[in-house]
Amino acid sequence: MAGLTGTEVTPGRRASGVLEVIRLLPRVSLPLTVALTAVVLLQALLSSGFMLAGAAVVADVASRAAGDAGLALDLAVFIAVFVARLALTPVLGMISGELARRLNATLGQTTLEGALRPVGIGHLSDPAIADRIQLAQGLATGYPPGDAVTSLARLASSRLNGLAAAILLATVEWWLPLPLAAAWITLSRWRLREVRKAVDAEEESMPALRQAAYARDLAIGDAAAKEVRVFGFQDWLHDRFTRAWLAGMDALAGSGRLPSRVAGPALLALSHAAVFAYLAFAVSGGRLGVEPITVALQAIAAMGALGWIGDIQWMLAQASAAVPHALAVGRLGVEAELSRPGTTAPDERLPAQEIRFEDVRFGYPDRPVLKGLDLSIPAGSSLAIVGMNGAGKSTLIKLLARLYDPVSGRITVDGVDLRTLDPLAWRRQLAIVFQDFVRYELSLRDNVGFGRLDADRSNGAFDRAAKLSGLNDFLPRLPAGWDTPLSRRFEGGTDLSGGQWQRVALARALFAVEHGARVLVLDEPTANLDVRAEAQIYEHFLEITRGLTTILVSHRFATVRLADRICVIDGGEVIEYGSHEELMALDGRYAHLFTLQSAPFREARHV
Ligand SMILES: Nc1ncnc2c1ncn2[C@@H]1O[C@H](COP(=O)(O)OP(=O)(O)OP(=O)(O)O)[C@@H](O)[C@H]1O
Known part of the structure; x- marks a missing residue:
């Protein structure tokens, strides 16, 4: 496995979501990214121009010094800037919207590729990865990653406006923007920290939310509709959904908001009071004219753009949180998932001699299954595998298909270790009906x-x-x-x-x-068939399996006895191996099970 676990999801990684969005955008579309940057910069310029033009008009009106021609010109500039700003807003929306769609598509593909890339399937039953795949789609926060682009564009535009306003205010008096900027930025950082905590909480709530989603899908989907009604567990599902959902939501609650709620407004009030007091003294002392005071008042109002811009920053933090997860899922299997993915193309005639399991040991994370299994399947013959539920029959098939690799021992085809073969090419030799x-x-x-x-x-x-x-x-x-x-x-x-x-x-x-x-694997191929259909399969069994190496897993001994050889697996090992006749003569486990299964028929015949 690619070594991807939930422990990699640290707050630091989450905070880097915005940086990763910025890094990704030129790769998603360079022309659109350049266009978006240009529009954002232009908007900032126009905002400062708007304030300056507005101040010039006010000054003209107040002093009438410029005359009608001067006033008309300043008004024309003011209106032009205003209209240009209006016109740019939908352009910004269109470009960022398109980039957002493309980012969603790119990350969607990345997630899909990552989930599909590993040669084996172990990663898909890893809960940390299952959570991450959900997080990559923005399911925890409710915002798809593309929303980060639209919010980032709006945030960048606002911040530049705020910066331009601060510079304009500094032209009135150099220190005036400092207390305001300090207050707005501090408040913004407090709020950001709270939002990050909320995102962390949302991500931690993912397992509970996945459980809730599962209960919801059972309740509203058609897969379980029959059983839910017949067994009557609608209320149980309802309750399960509610409890899991509330557990998820509980994790979200309690991101403390005291500093930004109380101290934040106090800080803003103090800094603004100081600035307004200075301006009042300056105006009353005749040191500030109509134009600079107009510029100053507009700039002070516009500097709020340096602070917490609720909706936009919330959306940015939430939507960008999905990006590191999507990228991490996309990297799945880039490092070898299976121990040594081979590259040798298998001979098209494989197996010509035999498939052999040599001292194969394998287990799932929570349990050992095969404990030193030895087995030979001569090419062109059929082998039936028999064993109790959970003995490891299907697991053996999965190892043969290289969906997992043995922990130790090896599986060979004509003496060639399966691990040295290109798994995709090897799988073209297999035809499997999974249970x-x-x-x-x-x-x-x-x-x-x-x-x-x-x-x-x-x-x-x-x-x-x-x-x-x-x-x-x-x-x-x-x-x-x-x-x-x-x-x-x-x-x-x-x-x-x-x-x-x-x-x-x-x-x-x-x-x-x-x-x-050339290898046909049938894992319980007749489990759902009616008597006639099963008889048809028996009838065709020789024709179906002719020239193939066939592995048949079945609990139906009428099917099993059709195979050339039969092996019984128990305790993670092969305990009996031979033809039906040989195993009956052995009078061991197979003979016992066979007799057990055929007894009702024999008794019925004697009635
Ligand atoms: N993906 C998995 N993750 C964890 N454990 C698994 C997984 N698949 C199977 N197991 C466990 O491995 C053991 C062997 O399962 P396997 O499906 O190979 O048995 P089987 O012999 O085919 O059983 P049956 O006759 O019921 O089909 C069982 O205990 C099962 O619970």
């Missing part, structure tokens, strides 16, 4: 075609897979044939029964076999 295969809410053509994405997908290309998997039994009844969406949630779609889905999954694997996969 928990996916029911894609896509067309039947996609569902089966995923078996080999780059293969011909015309109807004829699916013929053999459709025949051997039993798809043909219901294919003619699908409204749009191969193009029928397999979900009622799409126009013209239909839903399939559990057994029909299982045949789709089998057809997918057989389609891969048609296109060169």
